[in-house]
Amino acid sequence: MSQIAWVPQQEQVKKTKLYQFMKKHGFNDYSTFYQQSIRNIAWLWDEVVKDMGLVWIQPYRQVLDMADGIAKTRWFIDGKINVSANCLDRWVEDPAARHRLALIWEGEDGEVKKYTYRDLWIEVNRLARGLVQLGLKQGDRVAIYLPMIPENVIAMLAVARIGAIYTPCFSGFGAEAVTTRVNDCGAKLLITADGFYRRGKVIAMKEEADRTAELSPSIEKIIMVKRLGRECPWNPDRDIEWDTLMGSSKALSPCVTDASDPFMIIYTSGTTGKPKGTVHVHGGFPIKAAFDAGYCMDVGIGDILFWVTDMGWMMGPWMVIGALMMGSAMLLYEGTPDYPQPDRLWKIVDRYGVTHLGISPTLIRALMKHGEAWLSSYELDSLRAFGSTGEPWNPEPWYWLFEKVGKKKVPILNYSGGTEISGGILGNNLLQPVVPCGFSGPIPGMDADVLDEEGNPVRGEVGELVLRQPWVGMTQGFWKDETRYLQTYWDRWPNLWVHGDWVKVDEAGFWYITGRSDDTIKIAGKRLGPAEMESVLVDHPDVIEACTIGVPDSEKGEVPVCFVVIKETGKEKEPLSTELVRFVSERMGKALKPKQVFIVGDLPKTRNGKILRRVVKAAFLGKAPGDISSLENPQSVDMIKNLAKSCSK
Template sequence: MSKHENVWMPDPTQAESTRLFQWMKKLGFTDYDSFHQKSVEDPDWFWKEVVNELGVEWYTPFKKTLDLSAGPAFPKWFDGGIMNVAHLALDRWAGNPFKKNAVALYWEGDDGVRLSYTYQELHDEVNRIANGLNSLGITQGDNVLLYMPMIPETVIAMLALSKTGAVFSPAFSGYKEEALLSRLKASKAKALITADGFFRRGKSIRMKDEADLAADHCPSLEHIIVVERTGIEIDWNPYRDVQWSSLRKNGNAFKTEPMHADDPFMIIYTSGTTGKPKGAVHSHAGFPIKAAFDAGICMDVRAGDTVFWYTDMGWMMGPFLVYGGLINGASVVLFEGTPDYPAPSRLWELVERYKVTHLGISPTLVRSLMRHGKEWLRQHDKTSLKLIASTGEPWNPDPWHWLFKHAGQKKVPIFNYSGGTEISGGILGNVLIKPIQPVTFNAALPGMDADVWNERGESVTNEVGELVIKTPWVGMTNSFYQDDKRYLSTYWNRFKDTWVHGDWALKDEKGYFTITGRSDDVLNVAGKRLGPAEVESVLVDHEAVSEAGVIGVPHAIKGEEPVAFVILSPLYEEGDVLLEELQLYMERKLGKALAPKRMHFVKDLPKTRNAKVMRRAIKSAYLNHSSGDLSALENPDTVEEIRKIGASHLNERE
């Protein structure tokens, strides 16, 4: 089946019952394209309507929706508005007699331990921790780093810090000393909240050790607050370390701190290849409202639904899960473990147990689950699913169809979702009132003035170009933390008053978008642009290939040539005959000029914990260059395998 065919069609009754359509109709629209056009032509009107529709409660109403006096790179939203995200996500529901006893948070540990919190119970626990934090002197404007596994205390800490007016910065739970220290120093953190460790694949993984190593070199740090998750023995510094349990002593109500709409509530760092990480600054009325809008209006999350995104709190989709779910009055599922442990059915077991309505996963995760076969899906009831969302990387057609057919029975829409840490959510998605095609995105999301431009800044159709955003939106990062210059050079230095996102994209004449890869990943083979995901898609279409990663390496004549790293399906064995077959297959599919001349069989590809392939790690290892910060990798041993392959082919390349 062509990826350009409509494979999911919204039933008219179903489409008209969505929150998006009902809202559009209330605003006088029944056609998505004309509604979207209005949303980007008049952002002042649009985002005012968004906060009204989401029921955002203000301590003091805002006077002006959008102020662009400092230019489009520095918009000021909801000027004069006083609010707090903790009130928006929690306080108002705990104070609602019809909502306070509904489940806000389900949690399941790797070891099978389960907990749940109603909105009232979560509110009470957040108050306890807010009082405890306050007793340590953590108050409005202080920065606190969260180095936490996916446990309830992580969400409790986030909400408690917002209540006090402090700013939290979530770090990936797999980071080691160097990456952790760079974020502690960059944020000038006053406190670090961590755990003794967590459980993963039945083993306890230590965290406090890494926290101590980093903390010893961070002069701003006054406290390390430790959740005793595993009970393993840890070093204890009585002058710096604080037990989480000791913060819970004061159960009195804590008055939520009134904050300006553009006051920061979170700094989330993106990994760089080298140097200082980039800290995207997000405000109380920025990230939470964009996340809640995308989840609630675009993905149709409603009060009473259950949202589960397989992620880490250090990645953007962790906070998205929390605020996208709770602000809409839904339940969120937090999972400490891995989707295929102790059996490949674990993910689907969670879907059945918690009656998950909205499931978020990555294409790489789907490819890894495909290896185990579809029988594991059949063991569990998945009829609760209303939507499956995916983000993190471009799709290949085969895993997309596999997920659509076997997990969703060809009935559940797959909401492709692409945006980023600095976006607070999505630029592109699959709105539920238009047909959905495999791999692609059927729309720029409401309020997102997205386009594809060539190198001259001209809008192009059916041609790969830079994904750009032409109008500011709620949720746009308020610059990088204490680094306006880097922020402007990263997003605003290419075209005047235009955000250049760093993705190569293609838009067709029907308004469907395809992401072909990061523009810094793109291959330029003899003047021809080639997205690595395009080559990977062709490779995994071959029955022998389970997964593939493609990079570009220098070539004396072409400038660059693609090199492929292939994980074979279980029924196939490595060998020269198969290698030759794959090379001929790629030449047939892509042509000799673009097909990889060099392919290598590998046992695995370097991946982050949320199963995203890290191509720069492949490239740096293969070329024997410095790899920069690789602490986000789930499987660092794969890098060494690739480095050895690269070394053995060095003479050939030279």
């Protein structure tokens, strides 16, 4: 039975936007409301966009159309809407809202900038005019390769304002990774910076952008932001300084874009082959992101949303659009959350009064190893909710965040979905109890289920997470690759979206993700989600992080092999490795005993803290790892390869 850690107070519940929305439509009970939300999805999203007060250039005549099949569902038929106008113009036109704080930025070097809605609107209009003068047209693509600086937000909204399409690129990418995305979408412009700070070092970007332009025939111009003021190579025929491009601050009317017109192509790493360019439209991603932020997490006017992420990951654009569509403020931070000292994140939260802090379990594991002393200087009393996404939790860091940072008063809103979803499938909210590491269930409008191998619904055991109905925000496919999109999500069972997560619903109705279904290990017929074994390993006092993969075995089909990062205790690796094998066996049973536990210096992970098991497995088995452009620490892959070679000798 799940142990409930946090229960909402009734007076808190009544203040939430979700509760008020429910009451407006005659619902007192969340479960009844959720059932209605999936019984009539057209009703839900019709009422949501009305409740949000979205501005339609032309009203839609029909909420959704599935005439071409569920995989090709179209939303808000004949509706004309522009995301830039709904993030900015509707607030600027309101005298009570235009001077409200919209964006706070802090550089790693301590520099701070703040923008009101009107300030941001002016900058977006200036850049939009400059882009039009460069000849950028509706439907043209722009690659945004910028650090976490205000210009990143301005560029996104300016491109969308004129009806063009942007593709956000992770700031830590090298030229090859950016080139893959630029060439796939055929971007005409590349917006970059001279560089940024990370752990006190200058990270050059313009040179990588130059290499991208040399490898990308479609690039006509590079626009560069002077973040650092450093000397960079310059091509006067191609390169333009950001400040030079900025046009008049006179308002430029938003382009009349259809609800189904793309505004963003955001790439996800492929297990093999090239990354997948998920296409998102004006009447999709913005509404889903705003609903999840505003109704499920209760981000609203007066709040400050700070998600520790990068614009190259879905949670970056999600934070921008979720905050601005709900009339709140976002906080962007350029550097690493534990530099120059381990209290940097807590200092930022305290200084600016952050109300909603988004983190990953890996980030919390990294911060907790420094101890509680770094928290002692900060009240952190502005926090109303933690958001968490990217990977499954294990209990120790979950409790550390809840008890030591949130003082048992701040709920951890576990949130899981993906780039193709525009937000979450599963989540917690401020109306329902919260259990450690789990979810209260599917988010309103998300008709989720768990199926066994034969496609039958299951409870109490692990199965595939699927969606039975379409939802606002579902990707409109992969850019110029419809076949791959259909094969990836719609081919296994008729008219069911198969998400790729391995999920379990317990007897109390709480949901848990145990890992990706393609990471699942089958040991002599028994299925094991790798997160289960990883949770056991990180419960050992010497282990900081863990990763479990399945490797072929002649007797059992597959056996688990584990990799751990340990604390610096001075213990010898070989005896500790043997101890960890025994530790897991005692807790999980001999049938699930790992074949071996390897102690490594680091695990392959993205900047937002997600450990990539598929990369670990490929490296260990000597196979091609697929796209590893999102890795922050590619050297860790070579370490695992070398380890595998030494084992085979």
